[in-house]
Each structure stands twice: as C-alpha cells, then as structure tokens.
Amino acid sequence: MKFFNLFKKELRELLTPTTIITTIGIMLILVFVGEAFGGIMGDVIEEASQVTICDQDNSEISKSIIKALTVSKVNEETGLPEEYDEELVKLVTLESDDYAKELKRLKENHVLIIPEGFGEKLMKGEKIELINLNKMTSGATLANVSSNEGAVESIRKVIKETYLLNSGLTVEQLANSETIVSVSEKTIVDDKSADISVSMVSSLASMQSMFLPIIVYALVMFSSQLIISAISTEKIDKTLETLLSAPVSRLSVLSSKMLAAGVVAALNAVAYMIGFNQMMKGMYAGMGTVENSDAILSELGLKMTTSGYILLGIQLFLTLFISLSVSLVLGALAKDAKSAQTLMMPITFMAMIPYIISMLIDIKSLAPAFRYLIYAIPFTHTFIASDNIMFGNTTLFWGGVIYQVVLLAICMTIAVKIFTSDKIFTLTLDFNKKSKFDKKKKKGLLNFGK
C-alpha cells in the first residue's frame, strides 16, 4: 500500500503534461521521419530494380542479354525463364559521347552502355567492356544507389551461362571468365565527368565534407545548451534581476550572453573538428588512399574552394545566431532546471532530423510536402550547405541563406522584445497550472481594481 502510494506520487511527478506533450511530439516527429524515409526507400528500391541501358552494339547477343535482364520468374526445376517484365529494362539512345549532356537530355542519373562490337568480341573470346555512367547529384548515401552494378553482375552471369559454357573453354578458363567483362566507370557531376566509380567519388567527397554536419550539430547543441542554461539559471537564481536593475543596458546583457555562448560553442566545435579530423585520418591511414583523389574531386568540381569555405562560414554564422536567439526565447520560458532541460528538446530535434536525413537522403528527391517541411527547419540549410556548394545548387543555397536571414531577424526581434520587456520575468512554460494571476483572480485576491 505504502509502495503504491509512493509509486503513484513518483508517476504524478514524472508524468507531467509537459513530459506527455514532449513524448507525443517526439513520437509524431519520428512517425514523420519514418514516412519520409519509407517514401524515399520505396523510390530507391523501385529505381534499383530498373536498369537503363544504351545498346550501341545492337547485335543479337546484346539483345539476348537485355532480354535475359527482363526475366522476372525462373522455373525452379528447369532453371529456365518463365516470365518476363519489360519494365525492368529501359532502353535509351545516346546521341553523342558528351555523357554529361546526354544524361541531362535523357533526365537519367544511371545508364549502362553496351558498346559497339560487344557481341563480336564476345564471340572471338576477346575482352569486352561495359560503360557504367552515373550522375552524382548529392553526397547523401542513398542518393547514389545505382542499379547498374547489379545489372553488370547479371550480364556476367548470363554471358557465362549462355555463351561461355558452350564455347569449348576449359574449366580453368571458365573460372576466369568473369574477368572477360570489365567495366569502365564514369562519374558525372553537373557538366563534368571523371573516369572513376560513383561510390569512390561519394567516399572521397564525404571524407572531405563529413566534418561539417558534426560541427553544425556540435555548434547548435552547445550554443543552445549554454544559452538556455545561462538564462534559466540567472532567472531561477534571480541574478538576472540584480543585473537588469544595475546601470547597464539590457541589450548589453543580452549581447554579451549571446557572444560568450557563441564563442564557447565555436571553440567546442573547433575542438570537435580537430579531434574528428585526426580520428578520421587515423582510421583512413591504414586503408590507403586513392591516388590523385584531390585531382579527381577537382576535375568533378567537388573540391571545396576558398569561396566555398567562405559560403560555409556564412551558413555556420547564421546557424549559430539562429540557435542562440531561439535558445534565448526558450531559456526565458524556463521556470526551473527541469523545464530548462525539457526546453532543449525542440532544438535537439531541429538539429537531429536534418542531420540524419541529409546524411542518408538527397532532400531534393523527397515528396514536396516532406521536402518543404524539412526545409522549414532552419538548420537543414546548413547541413546541406556543402552539398549545395559542391553540386552547384546555388538557388537552393542562397534560398536557404535568405530564409535563415529572415528567420534570424524574426527570432532576434522576438528575443530582444522578450529581454527588453517584462516578459523576461513573467514568461514561463507551464502546462500544469493556470497562470498565478488567473489563480489569484479566481481566489479574489487581485480583483481590487475592478
């Protein structure tokens, strides 16, 4: 009985309306993220099941190979094809060797080319080569999933089973038959191309820019935590009252707080960046590096330039000050240490959602409703800033900057308004109770003026 009494009391203290609303909020956010991921994963799977082929050979052999790629069902006993699905292969024609231009014209990101003379070389037992064209539009992991690699493997299998088995090759030659079909990899970024696989370019690009999301996340979290804690502690300890009644302007108090939090957060972010950079160097030291990786990235326009770093700096600056001004408003709402912790939640989610999503998905490929919701989170534009700079999405980059500037102006105005008015002392976030003035009014304590 006593135990249940205690248990009930503890539950009542922990399950406050604030906690419940926060939990429901988190759940809804996760559902939303799941929906967004579900949609994009469906698209990725659908895209990965279809291969776009340009048959420049146009021989019986190339046609039969393409036909073999459309097999959708195989008889389990005989191993012979039973059903075909023509939609598994999309045939396109390239009009020139300017692959960047051709992919743009065809609106395709991945094309596998069966070059001229393919069938003839195969019949002669000469080495044959497929050309794998991949257009990179984002550094996000799932953005560069291509069906071409699977198709290449299927082609190798078909060639081995259909042609080489009946060609009189020895067992040893057959074992090495897979080397007969080689692949020439070409990656295209915007209007530039390089002879390297898209997965390799993706790894090199992400190694170069992977520090940015970490800095953004660290900056947002540190600065928010510092300012929420600083404001709420000063409010709770009443040191803010002492300070604001002293001969110093409120704007000086506010700006000194923001600047100090910004400096400390930036120092933390730099320390994180150095540590992380060293960690990555250590990790990659044993793995060896791709020869001329810098040259390859430069060739594709993916090497971050000085102006690129300046643009990133602008984004980071905006992010830091948005985070500080939003935190200042949230800190003003805190009535105790517990509520100050709860108030970190919105910032955490505003940083975490774009961080995770931008790492995996090209946000541009999301359904419009999800896409604009994600873009509405101010920190999204910073997480995708390096992607936008590297892949030439200038409209999106500057759109993001303008949105952040407008939002910063709004948040700063609200923060300054709160800090320079009574609200810094009267605002609190408390779902549990009616305001104390409502209570007093109800009790008839404050109606003297009526």
Place this chain on the structure above:
Amino acid sequence: MEKVLEVKELSKMYKKGVYASEKVSFDVKKGEIFALIGPNGAGKTTTIRMISTLLSATEGDAVVAGHSILTEPAKVRENITYLPDEAGAYKTMTGKGYLEFMANIYAKNPQDAKEYVERAVEMSGLGERINDKIGSYSRGMSRKLLLSRAVMSRPALAILDEPTSGLDILNAIEIRRMIKQLASEGMSFLLSSHNMLEIEFVSDRVGIIAKGHLLEVGTSAELKEKYNANNLEEVFEAVVKKGSVEADEIL
C-alpha cells in the same frame, strides 16, 4: 526633508482588469528606512520591481533622485541597487570576484570600483572566505555578500526585498545593524518583509499593502496608536482584515 523616492499612483496590471498593485503612492526621504509589509501576493515585490525598472508600470510613476522610472530608467538604475528576495550569486565566482564584477558595473572609474570592493569586503565580514567560490558559502554568507554588494556603491536608494529571509538570528541581527548604520550615514532604504518584529525595529516608517493597495503609511508608533495595538503584528492584522472587507465591498 529631501525625497529620494516619490511613488505616485503606481499601478501594474498583468491582465486586463487584474491589478497586482494599484495606485500605490508613498515616498522615502533621505536617510530613511521605509518598509513595505503585506501578505503573500499583496503586490510588494511587483511595486519594488517597478521602482527598480525591472517591470514597466501600467499607470502612475515613481521618481528616484529626481529621475522618472518612465522616462529615465537608466538614470534611475544609477541611483539604486536592488537585492531580490532569495537572490543568489554566480556560484563559480569567488566572493571577491563577484564584488569586483558588480563594482565595475556601478563604478564610474577603476578607482571607485576598487573603493567599492574594499568597502564591501569589509562590510561582508567574510574574512579570508571572500576568496572562496560562492558555491561553497552558507546561506548567511551569501546573503551578507549580496547585501554588501547592494550597499557598496552608496546608492541614493537601496531596495531590499526580504533582506533577512532564511537567515539565522545572529546573521539577521548583524544585517539589521548594518542597514541602520548605513541609514544613519544618509543612505535611504526601501525594504519589504514579512517579519513584523524586524520591521518595527529597523524601519522609520511602514506602508501596509494588501490586495495591491497601500492601505496605511506611518511610523510604527503612529500605527500602533491608531489601531490601539500592542505591536506591529496586531496593526498588520487589523489593517489587512479591514482592507479585505473594503475590497469585498468594492467587488
């Protein structure tokens, strides 16, 4: 005698028609200790916060050392210090570090700041502990430090909300003596307190506030005589009860 503070029909309305304090008027003269007393939620802290320029006044005005809280809040802040009820200090600072920090805000030059700190260190009576972190101080030590901070710049008006709340008797006596001493040297005080004995001992005049209205102002002796009471506690009870009846009648 010269008025250091003149409060004129000062009102604060948080919500439409809901006044936390309404048409409060009183004055504090140079070297005077004026105490505002009243039950919880009576409007003492709201009135004090308006005079301290922390909250804006809905109606009325208060003039501190010739400066209006409405038109010259910065000048008002140069002439007051405010010690909130149950205020803390920055726990990671040392006592002396805190005094130096605050002195640099109030002082017009480094020499003044140095003088303020020396004065406050002496008044606090913390001895060597002044160099320790505030986080390690007892409540009494913190309060003495904060009070020293509040008077170190010799402001025209020191506003102290519950200056001895939560302190043991010896510390409270020490603080009351300090206030008396400083007032005799010409500093004016506006206090708020629940402690009637303290108010009777320390203050020159008392204002009794209830339900946002200042119901009585006078010396302890005058009020005791008017209400035929033995002490200020009885006066307080009678005034607040009378105030409630009047308030209910108005309602």
